[in-house]
Amino acid sequence: MPVDQLIGQAxxxxxxxxxxxxxxxxxxxRETYxxxxxxxxxxxxxxxxxxxxDDVKGRQVATLADLLLDPDFLVADVIIxxxxxxxxxxxxxxxxxxxxKQVVRFHNVTPKRFMPEKHWGVIDKSFAQIQNFRRADEVWAxxxxxxxxxxxxxxxGDHIHVVPLAVIPPAVAKLEDKxxxxxxxxxxxxxxxxxGILDLVKAAAQLKSLTDTPFRLRLVGNMRLSDQDYVSSIQREIKKAGLEDVVEMVGTAxxxxxxxxxKTSHIYVTASRHEGFCVPVIEALASGCIPVSYPVSNLRYIxxxxGKLAADDTPGSLAEALHKVVxxxxxxxxxxxxxxxxMSAAQFDKMAAEYVEGFSPLRFGQNVxxxxxxxxxDD
Structure with a gap:
């Protein structure tokens, strides 16, 4: 790249x-970078x-003091x-x-009522720290x-903008082909x-009593970022409900x-109580899966x-919503x-593909x- 172009870069x-x-x-x-x-x-x-x-280049800094004294931080024109x-x-x-100029990308904070008590202290600090956003030139929700x-x-304020995330689906498929x-x-x-995985297991148990249609539920989760005590409680609930032949706990995939x-799933289901965005819903739509969820937080909109929203946030209502779709x-x-x-499966596939395009990396990159x-x- 020419030196004069480098000099002119922000x-x-x-x-x-x-x-x-x-x-x-x-x-x-990473996608922003x-x-x-x-x-x-x-x-x-x-x-x-x-x-x-490996494709994110930068530097490891350990403390706030290290950050404030970092040479790249000190000369930055924009800090995100x-x-x-x-x-x-x-x-x-x-x-x-x-x-x-300072920008904050806001991913939301899960409220205390949905978290184990051992995490309440950091949740309180997180909500308090949101007030720091008042010093930002822009906030991207x-x-x-x-x-x-x-x-x-x-x-x-008018400096706050909705800037949707980029979503790169793991797979692209059509519902009508499944x-x-x-x-x-x-x-x-x-x-x-x-x-709400325990609610999800309970909903699966109720769905089993509502339909004669064979179904299977797979639970895929990042074990590195999961609560191990909660994982154990899910495994116990599956066994207690006699769902070993219906519910498979895959873990990290x-x-x-x-x-x-x-690619092989028809329905993406979640009993989550709180979502600031919910990337898997967009991934599901791209791969020909119908989202079914509780009617809460961003699940109301995403x-x-x-998809199909349950009437309320109870396992029974989620089972009823699943039953209609199944x-x-x-x-x-x-x-x-x-x-x-x-709508037909073909109509769903067409409308889902059009909607998912709004979350493409290209669209995200242009927005950012x-x-x-x-x-x-420089606009």
Whole structure:
């Protein structure tokens, strides 16, 4: 690249404590880094405590003091903080580096009522730290739910923008191509109290009593980021309910295994109590899976009606919603029973593909580059 082009680049630093693989926050931080690095207007560096990605270049910093004194941080024109839970790094936005525009990507915080008591202290600190966002020049909310959460925390203004995440589906498939002799249900996500996996197992038990249609539920989760005590309670519940032949606890899956699970599944189901975005719903739609969930947080919005919301957040209501979708899938010539209305599998595939395109890396990259360009006066 010519030297004069390098000189003219805006220097961007992305501050994310953990660039973890198989984690929505780490993936979003990585995608932000990559998309900005593809833009010749920007010179991008990442600062972190841990980084799983070889294609994210930057530096490991251990403490807030190290961050504030980091040479790339000090010369940055734009600092992007990727926030999902309390970390001392996010106190840096109170002072910045004295001249950079500051941006916060907000991934939301799970409320205490959905978390074990041992985590309440850090949850309180996380909500308190949201007030630091008042020092930011822009705040990027992942979703409508996160925008509403910022308003509940009294962080408002026209500098707040909804900038949806990029989603790269593990698989692309069509619902109409899938055989329906066995209806495959899939959950993908962490195994944690807030994700409602015990409710999901109970809903599966009730569904078994509602339908004669054969079905299977697979639970795929990142064990590295899961609550091991909760994992044990899920295993006990499966055995207690006699669901060993219906519910399979896969645990951590390879990329190929995850792709195959999405390709062969008909329904993505979650009993999560709180989602700031819910990447698996977009992954499900891309792979020909109908999302079925509780009517809470961003799950109310993320499927855009191309799924089925339960009447309330109870296992019985989730089982009823699943029953309607399972029966419509297993009945020849029946139309799918979805929140947007009845439609054929072919119509679902077409509308889902159009909707998912709005979360493509290309669209995400354009959104992020436009926002950073505007901040540095290069739009």
């Amino acid at each position: 220097r961007v630093v992305i501050v994310c404590p953990w660039f973890f693989q198989a984690d929505a926050v780490g993936a979003a931080a 990559l998309r900005l690095s593809y833009d010749d207007r920007f010179d991008v560096t990442a600062l972190y405590t841990l980084n799983d990605y 903080y990727v926030f999902a839970i309390y970390h001392e790094f996010f106190n840096a936005m109170l002072v910045g580096n004295g001249h950079a 992942d979703s409508r739910e996160n925008l509403e959460e910022l308003a509940r925390q009294h962080v408002i 055989p329906t002799d066995l209806i495959e249900l899939l959950y993908v996500g962490r195994f944690a109290v807030s994700k 390879s990329n190929d295994m995850l792709a195959e699970a999405f 499927a855009d009606g191309l 029966e419509s899938l297993s009945t020849p010539s029946a139309l799918l029973s979805l929140d947007r209305g009845e 580059s436009d926002r950073v360009g505007a901040l540095v006066g």
